[in-house]
Amino acid sequence: MATAELRDLSVHIDTGRWSETVLDAVDLVVPEGKVTALLGESGCGKSMAAAALTGNLPDVARVSGQVRIDGVAVDGPREWRALRGRTVGLVPQEGVTAFDPSETVGARLRALERRYGRWSIDRACGAARYPAELFDLYPKEHSGGQIQRAALAAALLPAPAVLIADEAAASLDADTAYAVWTTLYEYARGGAAVLLITHDVPMLTATRVADHLVIMRGGTVVDAGAITGLAARPDPYVRGFFHPNG
Numbered sequence: 001m002a003t004a005e006l007r008d009l010s011v012h013i014d015t016g017r018w019s020e021t022v023l024d025a026v027d028l029v030v031p032e033g034k035v036t037a038l039l040g041e042s043g044c045g046k047s048m049a050a051a052a053l054t055g056n057l058p059d060v061a062r063v064s065g066q067v068r069i070d071g072v073a074v075d076g077p078r079e080w081r082a083l084r085g086r087t088v089g090l091v092p093q094e095g096v097t098a099f100d101p102s103e104t105v106g107a108r109l110r111a112l113e114r115r116y117g118r119w120s121i122d123r124a125c126g127a128a129r130y131p132a133e134l135f136d137l138y139p140k141e142h143s144g145g146q147i148q149r150a151a152l153a154a155a156l157l158p159a160p161a162v163l164i165a166d167e168a169a170a171s172l173d174a175d176t177a178y179a180v181w182t183t184l185y186e187y188a189r190g191g192a193a194v195l196l197i198t199h200d201v202p203m204l205t206a207t208r209v210a211d212h213l214v215i216m217r218g219g220t221v222v223d224a225g226a227i228t229g230l231a232a233r234p235d236p237y238v239r240g241f242f243h244p245n246g
C-alpha cells in the first residue's frame with residue numbers, strides 16, 4: 001500500500017488565451033488505510049489536485065513542488081505510466097473519459113481483468129454497482145451515473161494502492177451513492193489510500209466515511225481536520241459547507 005502526497009505543489013496554466021495559477025503551494029496527504037475527502041467551491045482546483053496525484057496534469061501546466069507516491073517523488077510520463085493501474089487509480093469526474101469510445105465497456109473491463117489479474121469483474125462491478133446487463137453498450141450509450149459506476153469498476157479492477165475518486169457518486173440516486181461511498185470506505189479499510197472529491201457534504205456528514213477533510217479555495221488548501229472540528233470553525237467559507245443555511 002502507499003501514501004500519496006502533494007508537497008508545496010504549484011501548477012500554473014498558460015493556454016495562450018489566459019493564464020492562471022490553479023494550485024498554489026498545496027500540501028495534501030492522502031494516507032493509506034484512510035478516506036480523505038476534498039471539498040471546495042467549484043473551480044477551486046480539486047480536479048487539478050486529482051490530476052496532479054495521478055500524473056494527469058495538462059501538457060501546458062508549469063509545475064513546481066513535488067508529487068510523492070509512497071514517499072518517492074514522481075516526475076515524468078514514464079514514471080507515471082508505470083504507476084497507473086496497480087499503484088494509482090483515478091475515477092475521473094466525467095466517467096466517459098475513462099473509456100475508449102470505440103470499445104464496449106464490457107470489453108474494456110474484461111481487458112483490465114485479464115491484464116492485471118487482481119479483482120474479478122464480478123467483484124469490481126458489484127462493488128461499483130455497475131450492472132452486467134450494460135456490458136455490451138458503448139461508453140456514450142450510458143447515462144452519466146451508469147458510466148460513472150463503470151469508471152469506478154474500471155479503477156478498482158487493478159486494485160490500486162491509491163484511489164482518487166473525483167465526484168464518483170455525483171450523478172447517482174441516494175441509495176446507489178450510499179453504496180458507492182461504502183465501497184470507497186471499505187476499499188480504504190483494506191489498506192488503500194483513498195481521496196474522495198465531493199460536493200455532497202450532507203452525505204459526508206451522514207455517513208462519516210471520511211477520516212479527514214481538506215478544504216480548498218482559489219487553488220490553496222485553507223483548512224483541514226475532522227468534520228466536527230471544521231463544522232465549528234468561525235470562518236464563514238469553511239462553516240458554510242456544514243451549515244449552508246447559516
Ligand SMILES: Nc1ncnc2c1ncn2[C@@H]1O[C@H](COP(=O)(O)OP(=O)(O)OP(=O)(O)O)[C@@H](O)[C@H]1O
Nearest residue numbers: 013020022040041042043044045046047048049058
Ligand atoms: N484542462 C485544463 N486546462 C486549463 N485549465 C484548466 C483545465 N482544467 C481545469 N482548468 C482550470 O483550473 C481551475 C481549477 O479547475 P478544477 O477542475 O480543478 O476545479 P474543481 O475544484 O474540480 O471544480 P468543480 O467542483 O467545478 O469540478 C479552473 O480555473 C479551471 O478553469
